[in-house]
Amino acid sequence: MGRTYGADICIVGSGITAAMVAAKLAQDAPAKRILVVEAGGWSTAPAERPRARDRWLAYGENPWQRDHLDDQNALGTTWGFSPNLHVGGLAMHWGGVAPRYSPEDFRLRSLYGVGDDWPIGYEDLEPFWLEAEQRLGVAGERGPARWDARTSDYPLPPLPVNWNLAQLRAAVAKADVATWSTPSAKNSVPYDGRAQCQRCDTCYPVCPTGAKYTPDVTWQQLLAAQRVELLTQVLVRRLEAHPATGRIVAATGNGTDAAGTAVRIEAGEFVLAGGFVWTAHLLLLSRDARHPDGLANRSGLVGRYLAGHRNVGGYLRLPGTVVPGVNQQHSLVSHQFMRAPTDRGRYLRHDLRLWESAEGREPRGRDDAGTPLYGDRLLADWRARAGGATARIRAYYDVLPHRESRLVLDPARTNRFGDPMPRVAFRDDEASAANRGWQEDRLRALFTRIARAAGGSVLKLQNSANDLGQEHPAGGCRMGTDAARSVCDPTGRTHDHENLWVAGAPAHVSASCCNGTLTFAAMGLRTAAHLAGTASPRPAS
Amino acid sequence: MSDALDSSRRTLLKAGAAAAALAALPACAVEERRPASDEGRPADFDRAVLDAAADLVLPSELDLVQRRAATDAFVRWVEGYVPVAEEMHGYGYPDVRYLPPDPAPNWRAQLEGLDLLAQRRHGARFATLDRTARTALLDDVLRPLATDRLPAPLAAPHVLLALLSHWVGQADAWDLAFDARIGRNTCRPLDDAVRQPRPLGPRSLG
Numbered sequence: 001m002g003r004t005y006g007a008d009i010c011i012v013g014s015g016i017t018a019a020m021v022a023a024k025l026a027q028d029a030p031a032k033r034i035l036v037v038e039a040g041g042w043s044t045a046p047a048e049r050p051r052a053r054d055r056w057l058a059y060g061e062n063p064w065q066r067d068h069l070d071d072q073n074a075l076g077t078t079w080g081f082s083p084n085l086h087v088g089g090l091a092m093h094w095g096g097v098a099p100r101y102s103p104e105d106f107r108l109r110s111l112y113g114v115g116d117d118w119p120i121g122y123e124d125l126e127p128f129w130l131e132a133e134q135r136l137g138v139a140g141e142r143g144p145a146r147w148d149a150r151t152s153d154y155p156l157p158p159l160p161v162n163w164n165l166a167q168l169r170a171a172v173a174k175a176d177v178a179t180w181s182t183p184s185a186k187n188s189v190p191y192d193g194r195a196q197c198q199r200c201d202t203c204y205p206v207c208p209t210g211a212k213y214t215p216d217v218t219w220q221q222l223l224a225a226q227r228v229e230l231l232t233q234v235l236v237r238r239l240e241a242h243p244a245t246g247r248i249v250a251a252t253g254n255g256t257d258a259a260g261t262a263v264r265i266e267a268g269e270f271v272l273a274g275g276f277v278w279t280a281h282l283l284l285l286s287r288d289a290r291h292p293d294g295l296a297n298r299s300g301l302v303g304r305y306l307a308g309h310r311n312v313g314g315y316l317r318l319p320g321t322v323v324p325g326v327n328q329q330h331s332l333v334s335h336q337f338m339r340a341p342t343d344r345g346r347y348l349r350h351d352l353r354l355w356e357s358a359e360g361r362e363p364r365g366r367d368d369a370g371t372p373l374y375g376d377r378l379l380a381d382w383r384a385r386a387g388g389a390t391a392r393i394r395a396y397y398d399v400l401p402h403r404e405s406r407l408v409l410d411p412a413r414t415n416r417f418g419d420p421m422p423r424v425a426f427r428d429d430e431a432s433a434a435n436r437g438w439q440e441d442r443l444r445a446l447f448t449r450i451a452r453a454a455g456g457s458v459l460k461l462q463n464s465a466n467d468l469g470q471e472h473p474a475g476g477c478r479m480g481t482d483a484a485r486s487v488c489d490p491t492g493r494t495h496d497h498e499n500l501w502v503a504g505a506p507a508h509v510s511a512s513c514c515n516g517t518l519t520f521a522a523m524g525l526r527t528a529a530h531l532a533g534t535a536s537p538r539p540a541s
Numbered sequence: 542m543s544d545a546l547d548s549s550r551r552t553l554l555k556a557g558a559a560a561a562a563l564a565a566l567p568a569c570a571v572e573e574r575r576p577a578s579d580e581g582r583p584a585d586f587d588r589a590v591l592d593a594a595a596d597l598v599l600p601s602e603l604d605l606v607q608r609r610a611a612t613d614a615f616v617r618w619v620e621g622y623v624p625v626a627e628e629m630h631g632y633g634y635p636d637v638r639y640l641p642p643d644p645a646p647n648w649r650a651q652l653e654g655l656d657l658l659a660q661r662r663h664g665a666r667f668a669t670l671d672r673t674a675r676t677a678l679l680d681d682v683l684r685p686l687a688t689d690r691l692p693a694p695l696a697a698p699h700v701l702l703a704l705l706s707h708w709v710g711q712a713d714a715w716d717l718a719f720d721a722r723i724g725r726n727t728c729r730p731l732d733d734a735v736r737q738p739r740p741l742g743p744r745s746l747g
Contacts, residue, residue, distance in 0.1 A: 056629055057726060058618060058621070059622060059623070059626070059640060059695065060628055060629055060640060060693075060695070061623070061626045061627065061628070061629065061640065062626070062627040062628060062629045062630060063629065068630075068637065070637065073635075073636060074635075075635075076635075077635070082635070083636075083637070084630075084631075090631070090632075093631035093632070094631075159731070160731060160732065160734050160735050161735070162734035162735055163734065163735055163736055163737045163738075166735070188731065196731055197731050198728035198729060198730065198731060199728070199729055199731055199734055200726070200727070200728040200729075201725070201726055202726070204631065204632075205629055205631045208728065209728065321737075323719055323721050323723055323737070323738050324715070324719075324723075324725070325712075325715055325723040325724070325725030325726070326723060326734055326738065327734050328725075362690070362691075363691055363709045363714075363718070364689050364690060364691060365687045365688045365689060365690060365691045365692070365702070366687035366688065366689060370684070370687070371680075371684070371687075372679075372680060372683040372684050372686075372687035373687070374597065374598045374679070374683065374701070374705050375597050375598055375599060375600055375601065376600050376601050376602075378600070378705070378709075379600040379602065379717065379718065382709075382718045383718055383720075386718050386719050471632075
């Protein structure tokens with residue numbers, strides 16, 4: 001015997017996008033019954049997180065207990081940990097970094113002749129970025145007006161530019177690089193019932209105080225207010241489309257506990273908020289006689305145009321003094337290079353981040369002669385190298401997705417129910433592939449210029465690890481106005497099924513060159529507003 | 542690389558993962574092996590040997606009480622270890638990885654070996670040797686194992702390197718090296734971050 005549930009709106013997934021969608025719908029559609037379905041269960045409770053943090057620091061143990069399903073994993077290069085199926089999703093681990101994209105992100109084709117334009121612009125998303133910042137509690141500092149397009153202050157004052165970052169800010173200013181406190185979903189002051197940040201420096205992977213936003217905060221609030229029903233340990237495995245109308249009539253699946261009970265969820269609207277892997281995966285799994293390539297896939301683009309970015313990083317030695325450990329996880333950011341015109345006719349956009357670093361100033365195990373160092377010799381050697389200032393520097397740069405940047409079903413590997421698991425392979429489009437070497441050379445040259453202008457030098461350079469895929473991945477159900485060239489419309493509603501919506505990362509056309517989580521959340525809020533019928537008409541441009 | 546991890550922490554985790562490749566067990570088996578409490582298993586180290594070695598491995602700026610406290614903390618750390626627990630797997634991990642098996646048996650044997658070596662060479666227990674003789678023994682044992690970057694404790698090829706690595710991972714060690722009250726990896730008032738950490742002052746020497 002299976003279990004059947006009914007709701008007005010069914011949200012699949014419980015990560016940060018799903019939490020935003022649910023919160024928005026609970027507010028804007030108060031009469032609607034909202035059912036949220038999560039394949040995993042609850043992970044480490046807030047009261048257990050200080051101990052989990054201690055054990056992570058001591059041993060490298062995973063602080064998030066029961067945060068995945070062993071047999072539900074994507075193959076290939078996924079960067080994020082795709083089996084991360086528990087309440088709150090991967091954003092339980094996130095570092096809380098919450099920048100917006102820039103206006104240029106939405107007009108890459110028009111401005112630079114590369115990639116594709118989005119069907120929406122910065123101004124369409126701005127109210128939802130602000131709402132996401134308010135719901136998450138983002139602390140930030142507006143950058144110089146020339147470089148920062150936002151039209152209002154952050155809801156929380158910025159995390160302090162600490163003593164170390166102040167030294168770094170002064171150093172890189174000599175290269176005419178403007179930096180500001182990285183916007184972060186961490187409480188610079190008490191907010192939303194959560195404490196002020198105490199710079200415990202383990203934001204990633206676990207904040208022991210609750211000062212960093214995690215989606216379980218929203219779920220607990222919604223559950224306490226009885227505004228949602230959260231169905232945990234249920235894996236949605238198929239969506240059923242009505243053969244005549246195409247409307248989705250049910251989501252079906254099974255419990256992920258030992259019983260594995262069959263589950264059927266009937267709802268008026270369905271919102272897929274499972275991130276870039278599981279959203280496309282579910283649509284492809286849901287193929288039927290009328291939809292042999294999967295649901296919402298008339299365009300053939302479900303699972304395609306997976307997008308992300310890469311980075312070039314390094315370590316700089318700079319004049320002055322930087323003391324490692326003041327606040328290692330907070331950084332300076334510059335977005336001035338996201339807004340730059342094309343460089344000598346070739347395309348390069350990137351962000352820039354700077355952290356304090358201990359690189360080259362850590363204790364070492366042997367001296368230059370190979371003599372083991374321990375005791376007094378180790379401390380003396382450490383002290384001799386501890387002075388000065390080092391910084392970690394990193395730039396994410398745009399990588400434009402190829403149509404074949406793709407998620408497919410792999411019948412060779414199945415979960416306990418026999419469902420093929422996704423296989424993911426990122427691929428650069430032609431412009432990105434052609435420019436990659438030049439782009440990375442330019443970034444290395446920029447780091448060198450910054451170091452020299454400050455009177456320092458480059459200690460070490462490194463690229464992102466290629467075996468991880470692209471960072472902050474998105475796409476797979478890209479939005480657009482043409483049903484032949486996109487999966488969902490500019491609101492997130494799928495072209496093929498009037499009551500099926502894609503929220504957050506999967507609807508991205510491209511993935512900018514900065515952390516994407518805030519934009520995933522904002523996109524989810526915007527989709528929820530359209531679903532609830534509360535979205536404002538697009539302002540005249 | 543994730544936003545938040547610099548190379549040192551990532552190295553620690555990767556070192557654990559490499560060792561753990563030997564111990565890839567299904568998650569259900571891992572759960573069954575977890576101890577019911579934090580008490581763990583006794584390390585059963587020969588404390589006389591460990592303490593005598595710790596007096597050389599740890600800096601002499603730590604007084605005897607501080608050295609014993611650091612050694613006690615290391616032993617508690619060993620005893621609190623859960624073998625083959627899940628490794629952290631956030632960004633940059635495609636699958637579940639596990640920490641290494643219990644290093645304590647090997648480390649016990651290394652302490653016994655050090656004591657036996659002392660008896661072979663000097664006809665006396667390691668703990669009874671003078672500082673010069675003990676230092677010579679440690680140099681001989683550790684020279685072939687020494688690397689530029691200190692290994693993470695769990696990846697240390699010798700118990701004394703694990704002890705040393707455990708100590709340098711503590712906030713107090715960094716404060717001592719940088720002569721500043723940094724409080725690395727401790728929860729501290731946010732507003733104090735804008736000030737340069739104060740020097741330790743004379744009390745730091747114990």
